Amino acid sequence: MKNNWWKIVAVILLSYTIYFGLMGTVPRRAILNESIRNVYFHVPMWFAMIAMLSTSVFNAVRYLRSNDLSYDIKSVEFTNVAILLGILGCATGSIWATFTWGDPWPNDPKLNSVAISMLMYFAYLILRGSFEDEQRRARISAVYNILAFSVFIPLIFILPRLTDSLHPGNGGNPAFSDYDMDSQMRRVFYPAVIGWALLGTWIATLRVRIRRLSEIED
């Protein structure tokens, strides 16, 4: 119980998010209309994905410093969850884009950046698959993980801001908090971010435990 309180927090926050996300009042905006509720589901996916990837890199660094394989397992499982969140983020964004921008995959720098970073992390998984030796696999994939993350950050945060983008917060557009979120929405949005990040962590820790158990069985 002492170690599991955050799982309860995750459930409470996500129930709150889903209820108030669908039932709460939202401001009326042109084009967006009711689809603005997707802010509670689409945007937190990316926040949670970035949190998962940061955790993964943190564990990769810890692996390189200690050569302890348990950090490697954590690193890869957090990356797996990040990829899942990324796919969900793309899917929710695609639905949203269909109704607001009229195209499920508009040619937008942010989307392209995300697609590239997904390719990068798929490559990470393939790289891991090409090694037999555990220590070697762990070391080399940790090195690639750090390299990939340091390309991911400019790709997501810097490059889209230099060009025109449909997304708020890019190409000189103000970030979404400036104009389309009121305090009512923020009351749902921030818990949603924390809730999804906690859920991601929960999935990752479960997968780490499954992997450890299967290793003991072998």
Next chain:
Amino acid sequence: MQELRTLIGKEITLEWRQRYALNGMLLYIVSTVFVCYLSFRLKSNQLTPITWNTLFWIILLFTAVNAVSKSFTQERAGRLLYYYTLASPQGIILSKILYNSVLMLILSLAGFGFYAFVMGNPVGDLPMYLLTIVLSSIGFASSLTMVAGIASKAENNGALMAILSFPVIIPMLLMVMKLAKNAMDGLDRSASSDEVLVLLALDAIVVTLSLILFPYLWRS
């Protein structure tokens, strides 16, 4: 510093002894350009400047991946082990980055010369375009050297090199293509200063990371 000079000297001697590899790379870029020339000649007036620019950078991208991927595989594992007992990892990666930058510089300038010769030259601001080529050679070489190091540790590294390097190099490639387009259109140079800065920053990130991470890589 002495170590670095010796290591670069070693790379150059090695390359000179295996001249066929260097000549092979030059022939690779020349024949790729020629294939593009023959393919596009069918509709010669339809090659817009944007297509011209994009095609050139795609050719350079593939040349870079091919040229740099051999930097760790051309020496046998035993010999690599021997170097590692003599030199520091930072010295080795830095010498490889510098050497690959020079190699890329030669290849891309030669490639550009031949490309402009057969495909025409719509570039408005030639010094700026050449500067872009110089910056991109250094950038491609530095990011690909580290990836080549990673890929060389795995079996089947030809395919792995491509899938690992393309995503890593795309941000740089996008910046370079934008910079090259500005130079080609002959825009005022102040318009490109942002891109030059981002490019230099990306180079700095990759080189620093290579220096930090390579010691972990070579131990395996």
